[in-house]
Amino acid sequence: SMMSYDEQLFRDTIDDCIERLGFGATVVSVCLPFLAEVGVLWLTNAICPANEHFMSNLLRQMLYAQIHGANIPEVNEDDTVLVLYLPEREIHDISLLFVHQLCREHGRKSVLLGQSVPFDDLPGVAAQFPQVAFVTYCTTSPAEYQAQAYVDRIGRTFAGSEVTFHLAGSVFSEAEPVPGVTVDVTGGDLVQRLF
The missing domain is CATH 3.40.50.280 (Cobalamin-binding domain)
Structure with missing residues (x-):
């Protein structure tokens, strides 16, 4: 999806991973390793910055949606x-x-x-x-x-x-x-x- 700027393919792939692994495991075992690989591809000029920015922004959107959908925790005044x-x-x-x-x-x-x-x-x-x-x-x-x-x-x-x-x-x-x-x-x- 990165090379063709295909947001739907990204969403379908991520949604499938989340369904199978859960959100946190998808980020840890799929998204973060993928970003590391994207960084290597960018540093070696195998992809252009626009490809990296496209994927990074899709991942940010996914994280912001998850954060926004979660409850803000109630905490005590003495909690860190x-x-x-x-x-x-x-x-x-x-x-x-x-x-x-x-x-x-x-x-x-x-x-x-x-x-x-x-x-x-x-x-x-x-x-x-x-x-x-x-x-x-x-x-x-x-x-x-x-x-x-x-x-x-x-x-x-x-x-x-x-x-x-x-x-x-x-x-x-x-x-x-x-x-x-x-x-x-x-x-x-x-x-x-x-x-």
Whole structure:
């Protein structure tokens, strides 16, 4: 469906997978591996950016529909709120949207800030909640060589606070965690940690 821009074929295929596997398993075992393959195809010029954008937007639509259809969880004031965000210059949000959907499914309170959130906004967001954990899944930003500096900046900025961060993505493969920060290379590890 990607090469021919066939939305109906995409929907039929995804609906069949959801019927057989369930929504979450379809995302984990079909959609996310497919996106990884699309990324390789794009990097090797086997497909054009329009093909990748077409598929990514269809997956986003599917996730937004699932999120919108789910109940917003009732939470106690002392429950930890998961604040989902992507750092500045990071726009690859599909994994983060899936985490947001899982929060709804598992009754966890989450706030989705989305793409390219300025770091300097995070302390103000944290101040809005008694218990907060920031969650991000990075694909391209920060760059791998900047990942440790990003982790260290979080450590300095939130030192002495109860705020925690869960960072995931291959960009963090060489990064060492600091107090209050966990680092996972894969989305699967992040999901296991959160749910």
